[in-house]
Amino acid sequence: MHSRTLFRSASLAVAITLSLAAPAAFAAEPTPSAAATDAAVQRAAVAQGLYELAYSPxxxxxxxxxSGGFGDDAGPAQVLRLDPTTLAVQQSIPLQRKAFGVVLDDANNRLYVGNTVDTSVTVVxxxxxxxxxxxxxxxxxxxxxxxxxxxHxxxxxxVDGAANRLYVTGHSETGSVLFVVDTTTLQVVDTIAGLGNAKAPGLALDAAAKRVYASNLLGELVTVGTDTGKVEQRFAxxxxxPMNIALxxxxxxxxxxxxxxxxxxTYQGNSIEGFTSRHPGQRVLVLDRTTGRELASIATDAGPLGILLDAPRKRLYVTNRQxxxxxxxxxxxxRAVGRWAVGTHPNSLALDKANNVLYVSIKNGESDPKGANESVARIAL
Known part of the structure; x- marks a missing residue:
């Protein structure tokens, strides 16, 4: 069976999108030891349908x-501005389309918001x-x-603010692509094919090296040249x-x-010819980015997803959704150096480097009341 059939199931697509396009009903509940919020974690319920976040110095x-959530009881689509100390909502920024992924160009006062279900980007x-x-x-x-x-x-x-370029992954069973947007004109200037006939969850930019790295669920690392506009390398x-990426x-x-x-x-086993599972996951994989060679494997808690590197402090942070x-x-x-129970399903990360504070968006689980507000957590490191 062709590998693209792996991604035809609507339920699987929700799982792979990892709460960037739909409710998190697919996810298992956290273990009892992690179900309650750690006493050292400050957490505030903010709004329905929270997804990615960013900290602006x-x-x-x-x-x-x-996003506001889905269904008849959905709230408004918006970006919320929070006080970084109290997590109180300072302002609601209304949007015309549902909000999911974000990236911040702080130097130019721009937040780019992915409208997953509309295949568009809102500029704030x-x-x-x-x-x-x-x-x-x-x-x-x-x-x-x-x-x-x-x-898609x-x-x-x-985003590469200095070069006025925004890069966005577009997923399709017939071939995932990389959209390239000119941030001065807000126009698509290129659509680069070749990310694989599968979801391509991970995306990272090395602006100095003129390279974008993407992962896909065929177990590949794909390197795109931002100067050449084409796929330069592909490694199994x-x-x-493979999900989110940090460089x-x-x-x-x-x-x-x-x-x-x-x-x-399960879908990989049923749909990819010759597929044999060789690793249960639940780890961070360290790769040589020029060869794809495995350098190390770091065990995590269940369902690792978001990842953030604080290079000066030599700290790597991971959200473990399940x-x-x-x-x-x-x-x-x-070596593991810290662990915080934040409750339910931690999703994405942002860091205040100057004050060494980590922010986490947290999705609700099946046991939470339907339509309840989702949360942001603050961890003073």
């Missing part, structure tokens, strides 16, 4: 995307706290049954479910979460 504020001015534009990445296509839909959905975004890696500043290493979700593993925890590691020795 210039504004001294946390910005978090809220963080100084004026308002929406200032929408970039439509592609138009709908007409299916054989006469209905119209987008052929979105996940991660990265030992991670079966070491030494220019050699790449850290990728290998999730180990049983639903994805474990309900955030874990910390020495980025040189790979």
């Amino acid at each position: 210039s504004q001294n504020a946390v910005f978090v995307a809220s 001015d963080t100084a004026q706290n308002k929406q200032v534009g929408i970039v439509q990445l592609m138009e709908k296509v007409t299916a054989p049954d006469g209905t119209s839909r987008y052929s 959905d979105l996940r991660e975004l990265v 890696i030992s991670a079966e479910q 070491a500043e030494d220019g050699k290493r790449l850290f990728v979460t290998d999730q180990g979700l049983e639903m994805i593993r 474990g309900g925890t955030v874990t910390a590691y020495d980025s040189d020795t790979y």
Whole structure:
């Protein structure tokens, strides 16, 4: 069976999108030891349908995307500006489209918000706290049954503010792509094919080296040249479910979460010819970014997803969605150095480097009341 059939299941697509396009009903509940919030963690319920967040040093504020959720009781689509100390909502920035992934260009006071279900990006001015534009990445296509839909959905975004370029992954069973947007004109200037006939969850930018790195669920690491506009390298890696990516500043290493979700593993076994599972995941894989060679494997709690590197302090932070925890590691020795129970399903991370404070967006689980607000946590490191 062709590998693209792996991603035709709607339920699997929700799982792979990892709470960037739909509720988190697929996820297992956290273990009892992690179900309650750690006493050292400050947590505030903020709004429905929270997804990614960013910390702005210039504004001294946390910005978090809220889709509003789904269904008849859904709230408004918005970006919320939070006080970085109390997590109180300072301002709601209304959006025309549902908000999921985010990336911040702090030097230019721009927050780019992925509208996953609309295959577009909303541009927010963080100084004026308002929406200032929408970039439509592609138009709908007409299916054989006469209905119209987008052929690609979105996940991660990265930005090169100095070069005026935004990069966004677009997923499709017929071939994932990398959208390239000019941030001055807010126009798509290129659509680069070749990310694989599978979801491509991870995305990281090395602006100085003119390289974008993407992972896909065929177990590949794909390197795209931002100067050439094409795929430069493709490696089969030992991670079966490679998700989010962090790049070491030494220019050699790449850290990728290998999730180990049983639903994805089952579909891989049924749909990829010759597939044999060789690792249960639940780790961070350290790779040589030039060869794809495995350098180290770091065990994590269940369901690792978000990953963030604080290079000056040699700290690597990971959200473990099913474990309900955030874990910390020495980025040189790979030794575990911290663990915080944050409750339910921690999703994405942001760091206030000056004050050494970590922010975490937290999704609700099946046991939480339907339509309840989701949370942001603050961890003073």
